[in-house]
Amino acid sequence: MMMSGEMWTQLGSAVASLMFAWAMLKQYFPDELRHIEKYGQKLVSFVFPYVQITFNEYSGDGFHRCKAYTAIETYLMANSSSRAKRLRADMERENQSVVLSMDDREEVTDEFQGIKVRWASNKSTPRIQSISIYPNEDEKRYYKLTFHRQHRDIIIKTYLNHVLDEGKALQVKKRQRKLYTNTGSEGWNRYTYRRTMWSHVDFQHPATFETLALEPKLKQEIINDLITFSKAKEYYAKVGKAWKRGYLLYGPPGTGKSTMIAAMANLLQYDVYDLELTAVKDNTELRKLLIDTSSKSIIMIEDIDCSLDLTGQRKKEKEKDEDKEKDPLLKNAKNEDDSKSSKVTLSGLLNFIDGLCFEAFKVLAKNYLDLESHHLFTTIRCLLEETNMTPADVAENLMPKSAEDGPESCLENLIKAFEKAKEEARLKAEEEERVKKEEERLKAEEEEKQKAEKEKEKCDEEVKEKKTSDEEGK
Incomplete structure (x- = not known):
């Protein structure tokens, strides 16, 4: 059997060489002899x-x-x-x-x-x-x-x-299952067999919710939430939201944040991606990293408050004033350090996450309005669960449009934007459903038409055959 396989392999190579020679010859072939080409193709198909x-x-x-x-x-x-x-x-x-x-x-x-x-x-x-x-x-x-x-x-x-x-x-x-770590913008493609932005080791952490020191009621709520989310892919697609869920874990070192993530990964049987933001060059590289993750995985971002510039433009304005009085040599040294540091921004990170959780909204509210709590936050929490809006759009609506706009008016503007987006999503879903039904109707009509044509052709063929048979009988 292997001898037969080798014979066919050699024959295939010979045919490939013949086809290459024929392709070269065709360029100088007269148009009057082009009809010979179809015979050559038939010969090749017959031989191979x-x-x-x-x-x-x-x-x-x-x-x-x-x-x-x-x-x-x-x-x-x-x-x-x-x-x-x-x-x-x-x-x-x-x-x-x-x-x-x-x-x-x-x-x-x-x-x-x-x-x-x-x-x-x-x-x-x-x-x-x-x-x-x-x-x-x-x-x-x-x-x-x-x-x-x-x-x-x-x-x-x-x-x-x-x-x-x-x-x-x-x-x-x-x-x-794997534990992935981003390898940095300068070294991720130097010595690996193929280019990859993540390096990995086997994930073998023993943590489970059974061994997790957590209040039983809260523990069960988290387990139920995770299991419900893991089975809700079709529901998320139906309502037009990204199939993603965000958790904000905060507390001093040693309080069990990493153990909690390991227990979540073991419960869902998901891979874990440990995203080190200080090793990410800019928002563009962050996008590439997140695109290169698997669908069923947990992306862990540690020390987000230490890794990102949360105050954004305000810090830049302050540095601009300080640079005017700074020594040129010190200024050049600082610029060199800045070029090596991460340029990832909070808004960029939240945009790539594609979906805003309530805790992330509170960060934006603190940065833009200096609010840690407000009676409208409850309404906004409900709208966040029902509507898909990017962090950039949320930030845009949180910004005061005039000197008279206060924090409450900005939150009211955001609620109006959420309600508008919710209504647009509903209308879009209805339109898509209408178009889908119309396409199905047209498809059914086309299939029925083709079926009728085939039946007609079959009847015509039978009549023709019968007529031919009658003529031969005479």
């Missing part, structure tokens, strides 16, 4: 009647590992170790067992519903080679699936879904 599908390890900007590739990799790890000749070994940290997978440029066969297919593990290297002690970042790994063209529909519609579902199920079964 196979379809090939490539699954690259990285797609898009190269930061995100393709989910289809990882699912296929897991599927082949479970199904190819007994058939492949060249294997790559790795060690699982949890149970210290050896895990085997296909080595580069290896090929195995798989069978599905009596159909045989071939999987090949390959990698492409750059044409311009550089001498380095570090792995080449430009190497691109990929899997190639080859099958006969007569099985195209079954492979594409059924087999690939089978492979992806099996791979995902195996990933869930053997999944090891």
